[in-house]
Amino acid sequence: MPSEPTDGGMSRRSFLRTSTVLSAGVAAVAAGLAPLRKLGEFSSVDEFLQKHYKELTPNEMKAVLARIEGEVQRQYGIRPHVRDYRPMNGVEFVYALNLTRCVGCRKCVHACVAENNQSRNPEIQYIRVLKMPNDGTFDMEKGDHNYASKSVPEPGFFYMPVQCHQCKNPPCVKVCPVKATWQEPDGITVIDYNWCIGCRYCEAACPYFARRFNFTTPSIPTEQINTNMSYLGNRPRYKGVMEKCHFCVQRTRAGRYPACVEVCPTGSRKFGNILDPDSEVSYILKNKRVLILKEELGTLPRFFYYFDV
Amino acid sequence: MKSYLKFLRRCAAVSLDGDWRYYAWIGFLTVLCVIGLNAYAKQFVAGLVTTGMSDQVSWGVYIANFTFLVGMAAAAVMLVIPVYVYKKEDLHDLVIFGELFAVSAILMCLAFVTVDLGRPDRFWHLIPGIGVFHFPGSMLSWDVLVLNGYLLLNVYICGYLLYCRYQNRKPAKWFYIPFVFTAIVWAISIHTVTAFLYVGLGGRSFWNSSIVGPRFLASAFTAGPAFIILALQVVRRATSTSTGAGDGPAAKPSMAIACREASLADLELLARSLPELESVSNDERRACLAGATVLDAHPGDVLLRQGVMEDDAFFVLKGRVVVRREEAGRSRVTRSIGPGEQFGEVSALAGTARAASAIAEEPAEVLCLPAESLRRLMRNPRMAEIVHWRMTERLMITDSSLLILRGIVQVSMLINMFLLANEVFSEFYNSNRHVSSWRYLFLGLNGYHALVPWIWTAVALNVTAMMILMLPLSRRLPWLNAACVMCIVGIWIEKGMGLVIPGFVPTPLGEMVEYLPTQNETLICLGIWAFGLLSFTVFLRMAVPILQGELSRANEA
Numbered sequence: 001m002p003s004e005p006t007d008g009g010m011s012r013r014s015f016l017r018t019s020t021v022l023s024a025g026v027a028a029v030a031a032g033l034a035p036l037r038k039l040g041e042f043s044s045v046d047e048f049l050q051k052h053y054k055e056l057t058p059n060e061m062k063a064v065l066a067r068i069e070g071e072v073q074r075q076y077g078i079r080p081h082v083r084d085y086r087p088m089n090g091v092e093f094v095y096a097l098n099l100t101r102c103v104g105c106r107k108c109v110h111a112c113v114a115e116n117n118q119s120r121n122p123e124i125q126y127i128r129v130l131k132m133p134n135d136g137t138f139d140m141e142k143g144d145h146n147y148a149s150k151s152v153p154e155p156g157f158f159y160m161p162v163q164c165h166q167c168k169n170p171p172c173v174k175v176c177p178v179k180a181t182w183q184e185p186d187g188i189t190v191i192d193y194n195w196c197i198g199c200r201y202c203e204a205a206c207p208y209f210a211r212r213f214n215f216t217t218p219s220i221p222t223e224q225i226n227t228n229m230s231y232l233g234n235r236p237r238y239k240g241v242m243e244k245c246h247f248c249v250q251r252t253r254a255g256r257y258p259a260c261v262e263v264c265p266t267g268s269r270k271f272g273n274i275l276d277p278d279s280e281v282s283y284i285l286k287n288k289r290v291l292i293l294k295e296e297l298g299t300l301p302r303f304f305y306y307f308d309v
Numbered sequence: 310m311k312s313y314l315k316f317l318r319r320c321a322a323v324s325l326d327g328d329w330r331y332y333a334w335i336g337f338l339t340v341l342c343v344i345g346l347n348a349y350a351k352q353f354v355a356g357l358v359t360t361g362m363s364d365q366v367s368w369g370v371y372i373a374n375f376t377f378l379v380g381m382a383a384a385a386v387m388l389v390i391p392v393y394v395y396k397k398e399d400l401h402d403l404v405i406f407g408e409l410f411a412v413s414a415i416l417m418c419l420a421f422v423t424v425d426l427g428r429p430d431r432f433w434h435l436i437p438g439i440g441v442f443h444f445p446g447s448m449l450s451w452d453v454l455v456l457n458g459y460l461l462l463n464v465y466i467c468g469y470l471l472y473c474r475y476q477n478r479k480p481a482k483w484f485y486i487p488f489v490f491t492a493i494v495w496a497i498s499i500h501t502v503t504a505f506l507y508v509g510l511g512g513r514s515f516w517n518s519s520i521v522g523p524r525f526l527a528s529a530f531t532a533g534p535a536f537i538i539l540a541l542q543v544v545r546r547a548t549s550t551s552t553g554a555g556d557g558p559a560a561k562p563s564m565a566i567a568c569r570e571a572s573l574a575d576l577e578l579l580a581r582s583l584p585e586l587e588s589v590s591n592d593e594r595r596a597c598l599a600g601a602t603v604l605d606a607h608p609g610d611v612l613l614r615q616g617v618m619e620d621d622a623f624f625v626l627k628g629r630v631v632v633r634r635e636e637a638g639r640s641r642v643t644r645s646i647g648p649g650e651q652f653g654e655v656s657a658l659a660g661t662a663r664a665a666s667a668i669a670e671e672p673a674e675v676l677c678l679p680a681e682s683l684r685r686l687m688r689n690p691r692m693a694e695i696v697h698w699r700m701t702e703r704l705m706i707t708d709s710s711l712l713i714l715r716g717i718v719q720v721s722m723l724i725n726m727f728l729l730a731n732e733v734f735s736e737f738y739n740s741n742r743h744v745s746s747w748r749y750l751f752l753g754l755n756g757y758h759a760l761v762p763w764i765w766t767a768v769a770l771n772v773t774a775m776m777i778l779m780l781p782l783s784r785r786l787p788w789l790n791a792a793c794v795m796c797i798v799g800i801w802i803e804k805g806m807g808l809v810i811p812g813f814v815p816t817p818l819g820e821m822v823e824y825l826p827t828q829n830e831t832l833i834c835l836g837i838w839a840f841g842l843l844s845f846t847v848f849l850r851m852a853v854p855i856l857q858g859e860l861s862r863a864n865e866a
Contacts, residue, residue, distance in 0.1 A: 018325060025339065032347040038354050043430055052434075052441045122358070128818060140819030141745060141755070162818055171512060177449035178434040179441045195441070197434055198357075198427015201449055203367040207512025209818045212364050213427065216356035239356045240427025294817075297511050 047071075052179070053192040053232070064194075065231065072229075072236055076220065080227040082235050085253040087186035093247055093302065094187070094274040094281045097161060099291070100308035101268040104129055104152040104159030108260035108269065112163075115248060115259035116234040117226055119218030126245040127163045127260060128209060134158055163260075164189065164210035164245035165293070165301030172202035172211060181242070187302050188247050190232040196241040203242065207294050208301075211244045247271075274302075315865065316475055320851040323860060327850065330547070338843040345836010348829045349424055357427060360830040365822035366813040370834055371425040373805035375418050377532070378841075379503045380525060380804065382414035382459065384533015386496040387717050393489055398700075400710050402856055405470060406544070407537055408463045409848040411496075415460040417841035424833055448506045455499045462492045467848075471855050476862045477647075479698050500525050507812065515746035515812045520732055525804065527725035532800040534714045534721070535793035540845075542790070545706040548853055549641030566610050568677075571601035575676055578626050582649030585691040593689070597682040604677055606630075606669035613653050615666045620680040622654040628673025634665035634705065643705055645670065645858040655700055657683060664705070708786070715789055719778040722796060726775055729803070746811040754815065759823045764807050770799030 046067055050056075056064060065082045072080045109127045118124045130143035134156050143160070153159065170189050173181050180196040183189050203211045217239040229235040230250035237243050248258040252271070256262075261269040272279035284290075288306040327335070352359045362369045388407035391397040423429050434440035435453055444450040466488050473480040504525040507516035576594045580586040589597075603626065606612060612623060615635055623630075625648050632644040632652055643665055646652055656663050657680040669675075678686070687693040736747045748754045753761050774795035783789045815821050826834070854860035 021325075028339075028343045029346065032343040033350050035347065035350040035354050048430065055441075130818065139742075141742075141815055143819050145818070145820045171510065175447050175449065175509070177443050177447040177453065179443045180434070195431070195434060196428065197431045199422075199425065199449065200367040200427070201447070201506075203364065204812070205510050205512060207817045209364075209816050209820070213367060214356070215360075215362070216358035238428075242427075294512070299512075 047194065050194050052195050054182075061231075068231070068235060072225075076222050076225055076236065078222050078225050078227060080225065080229045080235070082229040082231060083250070084231045085233070085249050087184045087188070088253060090275055091273045092185075092187045092275050093166070093252060094272065094285070095166070095247070095303045096270040096281050096284045096288075096290075097303070097305050098266075098268040098270070098308060099158060099160060099305050101266045102159045102161060103266055103268075104131055104147070104149075104154075104157075105265065107263045107265060108161060111259040111263035112245070114224065115226055115251070116246075117220055117229070117236050118243075119214065119220060119237070120224070121219045122215065124212045124214070124218065124243070126210070126212065127161050129159055129161045131157050132160055160305070162208055162210070162293070163303070164247075165208050165299065165303035166245075166247065168300035168302065169298060171205040171207065171297075171299060175201045175205045177201065184232075186253070188249060188252075189244070190246050190249065191242055191244060192232070193235070193237050193241045193243065198240040198242065200242065207297050207299065211242055213242055214239050312476075312862070313472065316472055316862075319860060319865075320855075323854060324847045324850050331846075331850070335843065335846065338839040338846070341839030342836050342843060345833050345839065348832035348836065351829055352424070352833065353429070357425075359827060361825045361827045363822055363824070365816045365820060366810060366824035368425070368809050368813070369824055370806065370826045370830060371421045373809040374834055374837070375421040375425070376503060376525075376808065377801050377805045378414045378418045378421065379456070380500055380529030380800075381533045381536060382411045382418065383496040383500040383526070384529045384537075385411035385414075385463070386493045387530050387534045388537065388714070389489060389493055389496075391713060391717075393486070393493075397713060400713060403537075403541060403706065403710060405467055405852055405856070406541060406849070408467045408492075409852060410533075410537060410540065410845055411463045412460060412467065413841045413845035413848065415456055415463070416844055417837055418456060419460075420837045420840060421834075424837070448502060448509050451502045452499075452506060455495065455502050459492070459495050459499050462488055462495055466492060467852075471852055474858075475855050475860065477650075477858075479695070497526065500529050507808070510812075512817055513812045514743040516808075518732060520728055521808075524725065524728045524732070527721050527728055528800045528804050530721035531718055531725050532797050534717045535796040538711055538714050538718070538793050539790060539797075540849075541706050541711065542786070544849060544853060545636075545641065546639070548857075549636075549639040566607075566612070567605040568602050569605070571598050571603045571676055573598070575603050575626060575674075579624055579649065579676060582626075582647075583624070583695070585689075585695045586686075588691045589686060589689050593685070597678065597685050599682065600679045601682055602677045604675045606673045606675060608669055608671055610669045612667040612669060612675060613663050615663050617663050618656075618661075619653075619663065620657050620660060621677050622657040622680060622683045623652050623667070624676040624678070625650055625652075626674040626676055628675075629670040630667050630673055630675065631670050632665045632667050636708075642857055642859070645861075647858070647861070647863045650858075651696060651699055654683060654696060711786070711789070712784060715778065715783060718793065718796060719775075719783075722771065722775045722778060725800070726771060745815055749814050750807060750811040755821055757814070757821050757823050759825060760806065760810060763802050767799045767802035767807060770795040771803065774799060 044067075050064060051060070061084055065084060068082050069080055072078070072082070106129050109125050109129065112118070112126050113120070116126070118126070128145060130140060130145060131147040131154070132138070132140070132143045135142075166187055166189055168187070170183060173183055173189060177199065178195060178197055181189060181191045181202055198213070200213055203213060214237050218237055220236065226234060228250055233246050233249040252258055257271055261271045270280050270284060272281040274281055274285070276282060284306055285304065291305040291307070292301055293305065360369060385407035388400055388404050392400050392404050423432070426432070435442065437444070437454075442450055444454070466485055469485050470480055501522050504522035507513070508519065508521050511517050573591065573594060576586065576598070604612065606628070612630060613619065625646050627648060630646045630652065631642050632646065633640050634643050644652070652667050653663065655661070687696055733747070736744045745754060749757065750760050750764050752758070774792040777783045777788055777792040783792050810824055814823065
């Protein structure tokens with residue numbers, strides 16, 4: 001241990017020593033932070049200070065939507081129309097998927113990517129189709145997630161697409177520390193991309209592998225941008241935030257089907273309002289044999305698998 | 310306030326001062342910190358794509374280290390409980406080391422969570438009152454509260470106790486004892502809450518097991534005290550010199566020290582620096598003077614010698630005296646004593662051999678009282694209180710205090726292994742679908758086995774450490790140290806990577822995707838560890854001279 005005086009008047013030598021050490025330290029830290037020069041435009045003050053979706057007044061929302069349109073235009077060179085689609089009264093959306101009919105063509109996956117402005121590089125997809133063997137088990141560990149068959153369906157297999165189940169008791173919403181994700185009155189679990197802090201706790205909580213994280217800035221070719229955008233839906237996402245299937249809010253809240261339903265060539269995908277007793281989904285739940293994935297977890301999905309026979 | 314600022318300034322000054330070993334160590338850690346900062350800057354620009362994480366394995370080494378370090382922070386209570394609940398006075402001064410370590414560990418935890426965030430710029434969304442805080446719904450919001458609360462508690466307790474010691478006044482019980490007990494409960498809570506982060510996820514059967522909380526505590530109370538055992542020995546070594554080469558006053562060969570009979574005037578002088586003596590009446594004082602002498606010591610005079618049986622106690626009237634203790638061929642200053650303070654009272658009262666030597670540092674006048682007179686003085690309650698309090702104030706890192714910690718590590722490791730065995734049994738014996746992650750961890754699954762060598766290394770280290778700890782062999786320090794290193798490394802693997810990664814493999818949809826940290830990610834981890842050790846080193850560098858009495862208000866000039 002030192003025997004020199006440790007305090008009081010600093011000698012010239014120790015002053016020189018301290019200042020040399022300090023300036024070397026500052027220089028080293030500056031050198032360490034050098035990569036930040038490549039950061040470019042990271043976040044505007046308005047974006048940084050933006051309030052939570054639910055706390056925005058209509059006027060503030062207008063300003064936010066205009067700002068986001070500007071952001072998209074700057075980044076992708078195309079002026080979008082960003083709106084805040086609100087849920088309709090008396091509507092609760094439910095999805096039904098016919099496992100007997102699905103042939104595993106993955107047209108739904110591609111339609112979803114195109115509709116929802118999902119990053120092409122790195123690839124982000126909301127729908128995962130499992131090729132499952134017809135071997136008397138229902139073991140997802142035997143499922144092939146990356147099948148590249150020349151033609152589908154292949155004999156001896158059935159296909160099971162999985163996407164967000166829009167649970168009534170969603171584990172992802174429960175765990176979010178900042179309420180950046182929540183369940184809307186029409187049953188859709190949405191994310192405020194401007195509020196998410198990117199902790200990925202929701203991703204760990206989801207039992208259906210439905211959530212995706214932007215590990216880097218997403219990229220989409222300008223000509224493939226879908227300019228009909230919604231705040232809680234398909235507007236381009238930021239680096240470092242979560243995203244997920246939102247039942248195409250920009251379509252379904254305007255009375256249209258989700259892109260995956262519309263594109264399905266076999267009619268395996270059904271979508272509608274469960275509060276309407278005459279809807280197709282109400283008929284299916286009343287008359288068909290239904291499978292709920294991981295029912296034992298008590299998540300109460302609004303996504304049902306059903307069978308023809 | 311002004312005096313507090315001066316205290317902080319002197320602490321800062323002392324942290325920049327040290328021998329070449331200190332500078333080398335600090336310099337090494339600073340370089341690692343800057344490298345880590347550079348790696349983080351890269352990650353900040355490019356995003357978490359620079360890590361090995363994916364949508365399938367969405368947490369990696371950051372959260373693994375976070376989990377491990379929350380445990381290390383919680384383990385500080387394992388020093389507090391023996392002292393404040395079971396009154397093991399041996400460990401009294403060591404509690405502060407545990408709490409300072411807790412502060413460093415929490416700082417590392419916060420850094421690890423921050424680097425794991427996709428949007429660290431939005432951290433303010435997490436601040437209660439300013440952002441939108443999902444409390445009590447989200448376990449992560451609980452974690453934000455308990456971790457920051459624990460940080461504040463420990464900073465407060467350490468700061469208060471050290472400042473009191475600096476001012477050489479007795480800490481007011483009401484200002485810290487309630488906080489100490491709160492911190493004990495709080496420590497358990499930080500690790501329980503961290504366990505609940507995992508346990509609360511019903512979709513991940515690997516974590517959704519009620520035994521995870523107890524396992525976390527058991528492993529924390531193994532690795533934490535193991536680390537403290539090693540750290541204390543480093544402090545002991547760094548603050549000592551090999552015998553003979555000592556700094557400060559060298560002990561001169563024993564010679565007669567000028568000595569005269571003590572008078573009431575000497576007690577009057579003592580009362581000026583020891584106000585508690587004022588409450589002793591003149592009659593009592595006179596009675597105490599029987600056999601009392603005043604020694605007039607020159608620098609280097611040895612007032613008492615380690616190992617000798619004597620029954621006198623001493624009070625410093627003027628000047629300064631250092632107390633040095635020799636252990637295993639090395640000697641270190643345990644206290645530096647000024648007017649009004651005592652030494653030699655422990656052996657005088659207990660009739661044991663001197664535990665250390667006392668040497669005059671400056672020309673000093675020292676009052677020498679027979680044990681009988683000291684007892685008489687201590688019939689006065691205020692005198693008894695101050696003498697007792699000062700008795701606990703010594704920086705004795707004795708082997709016996711290390712062995713108390715050994716007992717804790719021993720029992721905790723047994724419990725930890727028992728709980729792990731329980732978990733392994735219930736999963737493998739049933740062999741239902743939940744066993745997949747366990748299979749992946751221990752045996753490999755469908756041709757994927759990245760974690761298998763790691764977990765078996767951890768098991769081997771933990772089992773070996775447990776055996777060594779159970780044998781009397783580990784009462785010898787080299788064996789104890791080896792076992793401690795094994796505990797720390799074994800548990801770091803077991804509850805870090807071994808707990809976090811298998812939770813994601815296979816995914817809930819049965820997909821197999823493995824995880825390996827990238828180089829950039831590893832550099833960030835090293836940087837954060839270096840930052841934590843740097844902060845701990847600096848804290849110790851400030852705390853040790855204060856505890857020794859070398860840095861105190863008395864020598865502010």
